Amino acid sequence: MKTTSPGQSTAPAYISPDLAARTTAATVEVDGATVAYWTCAPLHATPDTRTILVIHGFRGDHHGLLRVADQLPDMRLVMPDLPGFGSSGAFRSGAHSVERYGRFIADFMAALGLGPDTVLLGHSFGSIIAAHFVAANxxxxxxxxxxxxxxxxxxxxxxGIMTRLAVLYYRLGARLPRPLGLALLRSPLIVRVMSEAMAKTKDSSLRNFIHGQHHAYFSAFANRDSLLEAFTASVSSHVAEVAGSLNLPVLLVAGEKDEIAMLPDQHRLAALLPDGQLTVIPGVGHLIHYETPEPAARSIRSFLEDHPA
Incomplete structure (x- = not known):
């Protein structure tokens, strides 16, 4: 394991300098992949300090959850870039499937000595990986x-129609000659369209921050094949299919205006959970982690106070 300096700089208006001061970056070998991860240390560690393992969404990396981490200074957050994304290499063999990413979580936790009192947090595609991992473990x-x-x-x-169009997009990106395929998948115009579609805030400065984050990190994938495999996994599974097997306290944090994970589906999912709690944040869509980190963090803190280690 190699410890390095904290990650790339971020907009000071939206992420505090204090977070960078308490964040360290490192790498570890997991299942044939070099995995980069970041640890945000608590300001004042105690025996009761909670450790949260954070699993990011599709095409994202650890940067996406930094604003939430910034709002939880009393906790320790461990945030890997999933294999195939960000600064982590792809798996050397086998598909980038939900099951494989679940095995990655188990191996990563073992490598870092993270025990059963660890809190697991997943965003978007990371919610599928996390839920299936818990159902199996x-x-x-x-x-x-x-x-x-x-x-x-x-x-x-x-x-469904838009999802099928996205499937064609990722398949085309994987099958075109490499320069053309990468140009399509990393097209700034397409990334901007995706970003505009997901952002709901009317704050122009925050929108620009979000677009800048997507422009900087949304195209940091290892290769086209791993990207297609991960996308296929992201649209082939969902949390509800394992909800009945999640026999632990589960907090759902949903966006009122989410057009990807729509609110009626969140209510149905909450009803399927043996011990579930749903928090709905008004006025936000699929970018809770960027647009409304403060209420998300308040909900997380309250939930963990109700469910101590």
Whole structure:
């Protein structure tokens, strides 16, 4: 394991200098992949300090959850870039599937010595990975927090047509000659369209920050094949299919205006959980981690106070 300096600089208006001061970066070998991860230390560690393992969403990396981490200075957050994304290498063999990412969580926790009192948090695609991991490993973590959880099949319902178009986009990007495929997948115009579609805030400065984050980090994937595999995994599974097996406290943090993980599906998912709690943040969509980190963090803190280690 190699410890390095904290990660790239971020906009000071939206992420405090204090976070950078308490953040360290390191790498570890997991299942044949060099995994980069960041640890945000608590300002004042105690025996009761909670450790949260954070699993980011599709095409994202640890940067996306930094604003939430900034609002939880009393906790320790461990944030890896998933294999195939950000600064982490792809798996050397095998598909980048939900099951494989679940094995990654188990191996990563073992490598860092993270025990069953670890809190697991997943955002978007990370919610699918986290939920399936917990269903297969019921005593590995506790509790579970899902932000913008993917609560229903992506290929069904009103968003099914757009999902099928996205499938064609990623398949085309993987099959075109490499320069053309990468140009398509990393197109600044397409990334901007995706960013505009997801952002709901009317604050122009915050919108510019979000677009800048997506422009800087949304195209940091290892290769086209791993990206297609991960996308296929993201639209082939969902949290509800394992909800009945999640026999631990689960917090769902949903956006009122989320067009990817829609609110009616969140209510149905909450009803399927043996011990679930749903928090709905008004006025925000699929970018809770960027647009409304403060209420998300308040909900997380309250939930963990109700479910101590």
């Amino acid at each position: 019921p005593d590995a973590v506790s509790p579970l927090i899902l932000i913008n959880p993917i609560a229903a099949p992506a290929l069904e319902g009103p968003k």
